[in-house]
Amino acid sequence: MRIVLVGPPGAGKGTQAALLAERLGIPHISTGDLFRANVSQGTDLGKQVDAILREGGLVPDEITVAMAADRMAQPDAEDGFLLDGFPRNIAQAKSLDALLAESGQRLDAVLDLEVPEDEVVRRIAGRRTCRKDSSHTFHVQNKPPREPDVCDICGGELYQREDDREETVRKRLAVYHEETEPIIGYYSxxxxxxxxxALAPVPEVTRRALAVLPERAA
Known part of the structure; x- marks a missing residue:
């Protein structure tokens, strides 16, 4: 089964992608992971990405598509995959269609995780991260620490990352609406x-996603 997962920042795509991929027995392919893997492995594409990101630029579509194509061609993706963060725009969506058509394949489903904008802001702007260990995260409403601004796990200071601030979140949402949201119409x-x-506990959102897949599978 070949699936694209789409939704705004804060919709829980990463969490759902991992859960769905495990349940379906297909690889979870994330553009963020692809970038990091290629950079760490020192591939030609990775070197290009590293240079671009160091300068604060956006990775061009052709490089993103090339990385995704290489990953989708790996043996573990022969029977399907779940794409998270790709395609990011209409141009990438058309490139993906062309790639799949070359091998006589097509997408089976596009899952659109829907979350109201105010809820996205609440979810992200409420996050607090530990300065000692960034894997320790809390939320001022959903998962508050026992002591304000102190990590329950290691005692480190909790702070709000710059990209979690409300103004930054709203800018990210504006980019999503302009660049990525149009692919929903394209695939519709x-x-x-x-x-x-996606306004439900994680297991329920996963259940909802799995429930629609049999109807969409090719």
Missing amino acids: EQGLVSTIS
Whole structure:
């Protein structure tokens, strides 16, 4: 099964992608992971990405598509994959269609995780991260620390990352609406989109996603 997962920042795509991929027995392919893997392995594409990111630039579509194509060609993706963060725009969506068509394949489903904008801001702006260990995260409402601004695990200071601030989140949302959201319309014309409310506990959102897949599978 070949699936694209789309949704705004804060919709829980990473969490759902990992859970769905495990349940379906297909690899979770994240553009962020692809960038990091290619950079750490020192591939030609990785060197280009590293140089671009160091200068604060955006990775060009052709490099992103090339990395995704290479990953989708790996043996573990022969029977399907779940794409997270790719395609990011209409141009990438068309490139993906062309790549799949070359091997006689097509997407089976596009899962659109829907979350109201104010909820996205609440989720992200409420996050607090430990300065000692960034894997320790809390939320001022959903998962507050026992002591304000102190990590329950190691006692480190909790702080709000710059990219978690409300003004930054709203800028990220504006970019999503302008660049990525149009792919939902693009794939809707192909009859591939299922919109799933992500306003529920993680297991329930996963259940909702799995429930629509049999109807969409090729």
